[in-house]
Amino acid sequence: MKNYDVIICGAGPSGATSAKFISERGYKVALLDKASFPRNKLCGGALRLSVDQFEYIMKGMGNISLTNCFEVKMHSPSLKYIADFKSSSPVIYHIKRLEFDLMLVNMAVDAGVDFLENHFVEKVSISRHKSSVFLKNGEELYSKLIIGAGGMYDPVLSYLRKKQGLQLYYKKSEIAYMMMQEYPVSMDFILDVFGEQKTSHMFLKPGGVYGYGWLFPKDTVLNVGIGALWTDIKMVEKHEIFNLYLKLLKKQGLFPNNCNLGQIEVTLLPLSGPIRKTYAERAIIVGDAAGFISPLSGEGLYYAISSGKFAAETVIDALKKERFTEKNLSIYQSKWQNEWGFEIALLKFFTMNFHNQVERFLKYVSLDEKLKSNLMDIYTGRKNSSEILWKMAPRILMDFLRFESLK
Numbered sequence: 278m279k280n281y282d283v284i285i286c287g288a289g290p291s292g293a294t295s296a297k298f299i300s301e302r303g304y305k306v307a308l309l310d311k312a313s314f315p316r317n318k319l320c321g322g323a324l325r326l327s328v329d330q331f332e333y334i335m336k337g338m339g340n341i342s343l344t345n346c347f348e349v350k351m352h353s354p355s356l357k358y359i360a361d362f363k364s365s366s367p368v369i370y371h372i373k374r375l376e377f378d379l380m381l382v383n384m385a386v387d388a389g390v391d392f393l394e395n396h397f398v399e400k401v402s403i404s405r406h407k408s409s410v411f412l413k414n415g416e417e418l419y420s421k422l423i424i425g426a427g428g429m430y431d432p433v434l435s436y437l438r439k440k441q442g443l444q445l446y447y448k449k450s451e452i453a454y455m456m457m458q459e460y461p462v463s464m465d466f467i468l469d470v471f472g473e474q475k476t477s478h479m480f481l482k483p484g485g486v487y488g489y490g491w492l493f494p495k496d497t498v499l500n501v502g503i504g505a506l507w508t509d510i511k512m513v514e515k516h517e518i519f520n521l522y523l524k525l526l527k528k529q530g531l532f533p534n535n536c537n538l539g540q541i542e543v544t545l546l547p548l549s550g551p552i553r554k555t556y557a558e559r560a561i562i563v564g565d566a567a568g569f570i571s572p573l574s575g576e577g578l579y580y581a582i583s584s585g586k587f588a589a590e591t592v593i594d595a596l597k598k599e600r601f602t603e604k605n606l607s608i609y610q611s612k613w614q615n616e617w618g619f620e621i622a623l624l625k626f627f628t629m630n631f632h633n634q635v636e637r638f639l640k641y642v643s644l645d646e647k648l649k650s651n652l653m654d655i656y657t658g659r660k661n662s663s664e665i666l667w668k669m670a671p672r673i674l675m676d677f678l679r680f681e682s683l684k
């Protein structure tokens with residue numbers, strides 16, 4: 278029976294970030310994960326530029342393989358329109374999750390965290406006096422506070438939902454079905470086809486399903502995937518749609534002709550936006566577990582890291598004051614809401630209301646440099662997305678009048 282100040286369930290980017298910052302202040306932290314590290318995580322590995330506000334991340338990235346991508350091409354469903362975002366400086370970073378997540382866990386360990394890999398959290402429980410974690414191996418751990426960082430099926434989130442009488446799982450209409458595969462290719466292929474600028478591609482509504490396909494070239498791998506609404510994808514066979522997508526990439530000369538489908542991997546991702554309450558007495562929920570994922574793109578790495586840091590600041594303050602009440606921990610929710618809560622809400626509104634208009638939208642973006650630059654700012658995360666989205670609305674209306682009357 279071990280006692281900690283804080284126990285963190287899940288050692289992905291959100292959990293490892295919280296662990297590092299809390300431990301640096303001298304508190305006793307256990308970071309638990311069911312996997313053994315390095316562990317892979319299905320992901321495109323696209324990291325928005327605004328992560329450079331986290332100094333420790335930028336320092337660490339010097340030691341892992343990082344692909345600077347200077348150009349992104351977004352293709353409309355009919356392939357008629359292409360929005361080409363390019364710059365002389367990177368527009369997005371591409372990392373490999375196997376290395377990136379290990380780097381963050383190592384930083385947490387260096388800060389003094391007790392990292393317990395291969396430790397499956399079966400159940401948690403929270404009383405007025407402590408948080409308890411029950412592991413699959415029969416061990417029990419105790420702490421003053423607990424952080425849920427276990428992604429979609431986080432055990433802390435499940436406990437809180439049950440306690441509050443809420444449904445345990447998301448609605449199918451709010452879940453993305455994510456399929457992907459990494460294909461090893463030669464460095465020459467990457468350079469010949471994607472150039473020094475490592476052009477990345479995104480194809481909207483591949484195979485007619487609502488969502489998008491991506492193709493991210495890294496040093497010697499092609500990261501290929503499709504994210505689509507679960508309710509849409511169940512109508513089609515997953516291998517069929519992935520095969521169709523590879524055929525499209527081959528036709529465009531972006532994928533080696535002699536490379537075949539292979540074993541595609543599949544996972545789910547909630548797109549409903551943040552859960553209503555991301556804190557409770559002695560508990561905080563971070564990253565994917567809290568629903569911090571862009572409903573537009575499925576991007577979540579930046580939010581995971583940022584929420585992990587906000588959680589750490591809140592927890593350090595609570596530990597200092599020895600006050601673990603809901604009221605005291607509610608500051609966490611204000612922090613993320615002020616920083617990017619509105620951004621996610623707007624992205625959700627935009628996604629839900631305009632997903633049928635992507636062809637038209639891409640047409641405007643490809644013809645209107647200003648609109649393109651607005652979209653690029655959202656993609657890179659360089660500027661505040663909420664401000665940009667407000668600016669984009671009248672611009673889209675203006676483009677509608679300009680370009681639709683040209684017929």
Ligand SMILES: Cc1cc2nc3c(=O)[nH]c(=O)nc-3n(C[C@H](O)[C@H](O)[C@H](O)COP(=O)(O)OP(=O)(O)OC[C@H]3O[C@@H](n4cnc5c(N)ncnc54)[C@H](O)[C@@H]3O)c2cc1C
Pocket residue numbers: 286287288289290291292309310311312318319320321322323324325396397398399426427428429430431432455456457502544545546563564565566569570575576577578579581
């Ligand atoms: C196919 C796909 C592509 C994506 N592409 C991108 C992208 O290009 N860019 C981007 O920004 N985001 C992308 N995302 C989203 C991104 O992967 C997540 O937002 C990010 O991983 C969230 O980090 P996290 O720390 O919250 O959770 P995770 O990274 O999911 O970490 C959770 C950890 O908790 C552990 N865990 C879970 N349950 C338990 C348990 N019961 N006991 C112990 N441990 C447990 C897991 O083993 C895991 O290590 C993608 C997601 C998918 C599915």
